[in-house]
Amino acid sequence: xxxxxxxxxxxxxxxxxxxxxxxxxxxxxxxxxxxxxxxxxxxxxxxxxxxxxxxxxxxxxxxxxxxxxxxxxxxxxxxxxxxxxxxxxxxxxxxxxxxxxxxxxxxxxxxxxxxxxxxxxxxxxxxxxxxxxxxxxxxxxxxxxxxxxxxxxxxxxxxxxxxxxxxxxxxxxxxxxxxxxxxxxxxxxxxxxxxxxxxxxxxxxxxxxxxxxxxxxxxxxxxxxxxxxxxxxxxxxxxxxxxxxxxxxxxxxxxxxxxxxxxxxxxxxxxxxxxxxxxxxxxxxxxxxxxxxxxxxxxxxxxxxxxxxxxxxxxxxxxxxxxxxxxxxxxxxxxxxxxx
Numbered sequence: 001x002x003x004x005x006x007x008x009x010x011x012x013x014x015x016x017x018x019x020x021x022x023x024x025x026x027x028x029x030x031x032x033x034x035x036x037x038x039x040x041x042x043x044x045x046x047x048x049x050x051x052x053x054x055x056x057x058x059x060x061x062x063x064x065x066x067x068x069x070x071x072x073x074x075x076x077x078x079x080x081x082x083x084x085x086x087x088x089x090x091x092x093x094x095x096x097x098x099x100x101x102x103x104x105x106x107x108x109x110x111x112x113x114x115x116x117x118x119x120x121x122x123x124x125x126x127x128x129x130x131x132x133x134x135x136x137x138x139x140x141x142x143x144x145x146x147x148x149x150x151x152x153x154x155x156x157x158x159x160x161x162x163x164x165x166x167x168x169x170x171x172x173x174x175x176x177x178x179x180x181x182x183x184x185x186x187x188x189x190x191x192x193x194x195x196x197x198x199x200x201x202x203x204x205x206x207x208x209x210x211x212x213x214x215x216x217x218x219x220x221x222x223x224x225x226x227x228x229x230x231x232x233x234x235x236x237x238x239x240x241x242x243x244x245x246x247x248x249x250x251x252x253x254x255x256x257x258x259x260x261x262x263x264x265x266x267x268x269x270x271x272x273x274x275x276x277x278x279x280x281x282x283x284x285x286x287x288x289x290x291x292x293x294x295x296x297x298x299x300x301x302x303x304x305x306x307x308x309x310x311x312x313x314x315x316x317x318x319x320x321x322x323x324x325x326x327x328x329x330x331x332x333x334x335x336x337x338x339x340x
Contacts (some may be wrong), residue, residue, distance in 0.1 A: 002130050003138045009149050011136065012038045017082050019136065020105040021098075021112035023129040025119045026140030030180050035140055036086070036115050043082050043111060051079035055110065059089045066097045073101055073109045083110035090116045095124035102132050145174045145182075153183060157190035165202035165283075172280030173209060185209060206283030217244060218285075220331070221256040225292040229335035236328050246327035247315055253331065254308045261301040263293040270294050304334050 003011055012035050015022070022039060026032045044053045055072040062068050072085035090098065101112060112135075119126045119139075129137035145153075150170055154162060162170070174182050189208045193200060220235040239249070259277060266273030270293040274286055281289060296304070311330040315323055 001132070001136050003136045006146070006148055008138045009146070009152065011138070013042055013152060015039050015042050015111075017043060017111065018107065019111060019134055020102050020109075020132065021114065021129060021135040023114045023116065023125065023135070023137040024140060025116040025126070025137070027118040028140065028142055028179075029117070030178060031140045031142075032115050032117075034179050034183065035138070036113065040084050040086060040113060043084055043113075045081065048081065048084070051081065052077050053079060053081055053083045053110075055083075055085045057085065057087045059087060059091065059094060062087060062090075062094055062097060069097060069101045069112070070104060073105060073112060075110070085110045085112050087112070087114045090114050090125060092119075092124045095128050098125065099128035102128060102135055105134070145179070147171065150174050153186050157186050159186070159190055159193065159200055161197075161199040163199045163201050166200045166205050168275070169202050169205040169209075169280065169282045169286075172275070173205070173282075176279045177210070181210070202283040202286070204283075206285060209280075209282050217249065217252045218256075220249070221253055222288055222292075224253070224331050224335045225256065225260065225296070226288070227335050229332055232331050232335055233328065236324070236331070240324055246323040247312075249327050249331075250308060250312050250315055253334075254305070254312065257301060257304045257308060257334075260289060260293045260296060261298065261305060263289065264296065264298045264301055300337065303337065307334060307337075 024032050024035050024039070040048075040054065044051075048054055055075070057068050057072060069085060069087060075083075077083060085101075087094070087098065098112070098114060105112070114125070114129075116125060126137055129135045147167075150167075151162075154160070154170070170186075173185065177185065185208060189200070189204060192204060192208050217239065220232065220239060223231050223235060236249075259281075263270045263273030263277070266276070270290055274281055274290050274293065293301075307330060311326060314321070314326055319326075
């Protein structure tokens with residue numbers, strides 16, 4: 001039988017122990033592995049592997065000895081409890097062997113869990129599970145995780161009190177990160193909030209989200225966009241002392257002002273434009289950029305981008321002008337040009 005959508009998500013966390021088997025397949029090996037880990041842990045519990053109630057069978061070993069799977073399904077261990085026979089990275093060449101094990105499965109046998117890569121609709125391995133009355137097949141695709149999946153991941157990490165803005169940020173983050181990276185980020189947030197009974201806020205997500213730009217470069221760009229011209233020079237001296245070069249600053253400034261321009265130009269308003277940014281923008285940084293986009297407006301932002309393009313050409317030309325001085329002059333002009 002086939003499982004998909006919300007039914008599949010629920011099954012991974014609460015599998016039925018009396019099923020003969022489960023096939024998890026998909027092109028993304030990380031997504032498949034995470035689901036496999038989840039369902040096996042739910043079947044045999046945290047001590048299942050230590051109690052030898054999990055038998056791992058690499059596909060290469062099963063091709064050499066077809067009896068490995070049937071033996072693992074029937075074997076009785078020293079410890080009571082559900083058992084799993086796990087076949088990793090199976091292909092259609094193993095479909096007859098696995099189908100035979102499913103056909104011979106009896107109540108009390110170990111549940112057969114099989115993982116595979118991408119399989120077509122005509123795959124013999126898929127048909128072995130989809131056409132079996134007591135087994136499931138689940139395809140894992142590259143679709144962004146649903147809200148239900150994200151809430152389940154948060155709940156497992158002990159995070160149940162989630163603010164509205166924080167959930168919005170987490171939804172955006174889940175769509176921009178690989179599943180493994182997102183799970184690690186959620187675990188990091190859970191550690192960050194350990195012992196804190198307050199609801200998870202947007203600022204908490206921002207504090208734990210993977211950094212996408214150098215923090216201090218980001219700081220000087222905020223100073224420029226907020227028209228704090230008197231503070232730009234001192235920050236640039238600091239960055240120069242840390243080895244940040246003018247071209248890096250120019251690229252960062254171009255990215256920042258293009259993001260502001262995209263937000264200000266959005267038909268749904270600057271807030272909708274900021275929400276659509278990829279990679280996503282979180283917490284206080286999102287609020288700052290929203291105010292910047294609204295304060296500058298589209299015409300001034302277009303002038304700012306033109307100035308940065310001109311500065312970039314100067315930096316990459318054979319001009320003998322000191323590069324950092326050229327960049328500093330451009331940023332100060334920008335910080336003064338944004339004033340109404």
